Amino acid sequence: MANAASGMAVHDDCKLRFVELKAKRTHRFIIYKIEEKQKQVIVEKLGEPAQGYEDFAACLPADECRYAVYDFEFLTEGNVPKSRIFFVAWSPDTSRVRSKMIYASSKDRFKRELDGIQIELQATDPTEVGLDVFKSRVN
Incomplete structure (x- = not known):
């Protein structure tokens, strides 16, 4: 079902992998990407349970937008x-304006598809998704 605001659909795999992260802890994080040609949100990368924050941060591209979910243990x-499940809307200043607009207009609907998000972060540079930011949001 497409999003009225941006026309983006959410691939079933997105919800399936999120349920695995939330219920079975089979993933530490999930990086989601909007495929503009297919007009849908897809899973770009899955983080193994043993992977940590550095692995997660390294998966966020320096000049492209992404959505991400991170299971933060503390x-x-x-x-x-x-643990708390974070939703990260990653929109670096260096990404294309069109891309930022598409991600911004699709975010709320996409987030609603992922039932169980506890904390949301908006980030435009790596300091806004620093480990200290995660720690400060759970206390």
């Missing part, structure tokens, strides 16, 4: 292990 002040 310890509470009482040393209790927890």
